[in-house]
Amino acid sequence: MTVKLNWLxxxxxxxxxxxxxxxxxxxxxxxxxxxxxxxxTSVNWTLTENGxxxxxxxxxxxxxPPPDAVIxxxxxxxxxxxxxxxxxxxxxxxxxxxxxxxxxxxxxSERPLFPLITTHAASRENHTIxxxxxxxSWLAAQAINQPQPLAGAIGEILQQSFPPLHLVHDIEHRRxxxxxxxxxxxxxxxxxxxxxxxxxxARFSDIKQQLIEEFxxxxxxxxxxxxxxxASQAVAKVITATAAxxxxxxxxxxxQRTTEIDAMNGFIVEQAxxxxxxxxxxxxxxxxxxxLR
Numbered sequence: 001m002t003v004k005l006n007w008l009x010x011x012x013x014x015x016x017x018x019x020x021x022x023x024x025x026x027x028x029x030x031x032x033x034x035x036x037x038x039x040x041t042s043v044n045w046t047l048t049e050n051g052x053x054x055x056x057x058x059x060x061x062x063x064x065p066p067p068d069a070v071i072x073x074x075x076x077x078x079x080x081x082x083x084x085x086x087x088x089x090x091x092x093x094x095x096x097x098x099x100x101x102x103x104x105x106x107x108x109s110e111r112p113l114f115p116l117i118t119t120h121a122a123s124r125e126n127h128t129i130x131x132x133x134x135x136x137s138w139l140a141a142q143a144i145n146q147p148q149p150l151a152g153a154i155g156e157i158l159q160q161s162f163p164p165l166h167l168v169h170d171i172e173h174r175r176x177x178x179x180x181x182x183x184x185x186x187x188x189x190x191x192x193x194x195x196x197x198x199x200x201x202a203r204f205s206d207i208k209q210q211l212i213e214e215f216x217x218x219x220x221x222x223x224x225x226x227x228x229x230x231a232s233q234a235v236a237k238v239i240t241a242t243a244a245x246x247x248x249x250x251x252x253x254x255x256q257r258t259t260e261i262d263a264m265n266g267f268i269v270e271q272a273x274x275x276x277x278x279x280x281x282x283x284x285x286x287x288x289x290x291x292l293r
Contacts, residue, residue, distance in 0.1 A: 006031070020045070033089075068154070079099060093110060096150060112143035113145050133245045185239065197243025222275070266286045
């Protein structure tokens, strides 16, 4: 019998909605963590998967019980504020915090942080979340900022709620692998205003390969080994699996919101600078997306 835990999830968002729906299917207690301080009580949600709609209602914290685990599925530039929000609500400092965001960034927190990497694709329109592409996920079995293992019940419940999910002890290489995917799909879909699947067209072959080869070179300098051919296959696989999805960066550009380009290709540009590596393609797409803001 599955243990019932109290989960607090930042939202509303696309990936956080998938996680919330999966947890509710496992009879878990789920509450939203509002991004703001105004009082809210509950919200009605609809999740569409394979043409079927699932409706669920979740309350906003602090109307819910104290959480056993928190999931912060946010934009990279919103993570620091989300962690500060936990302080405002006086969430216990030893409560496990699962973080999920695109790109790479330095996070400083006294709370135990467990990165979650996923290749699932989803989008949100008002209170409707669409599951647009099925992938897989990886969750750190130990906090990245302190020697605290993830509680067994938390990992097991997430594996049941968000399959397939793998618990791993070396999450860093997997984070770089996700960064590889992000650095190709996100900027190109944003610049050319296309859905993920359109990147399979021959006209994108050269720029995709250039981004991949530059990435592999920078990753190697940072201590992470990737084979360029295998990296190209991995990118192609995700493009196919999420063909109908419109990347988060494309949606941000269309809504004139801040993008995560600095934590993606901008991160590669900065690492390249430190290692004296020339990455003209990453620099060009970083500048192009920045100009779209």
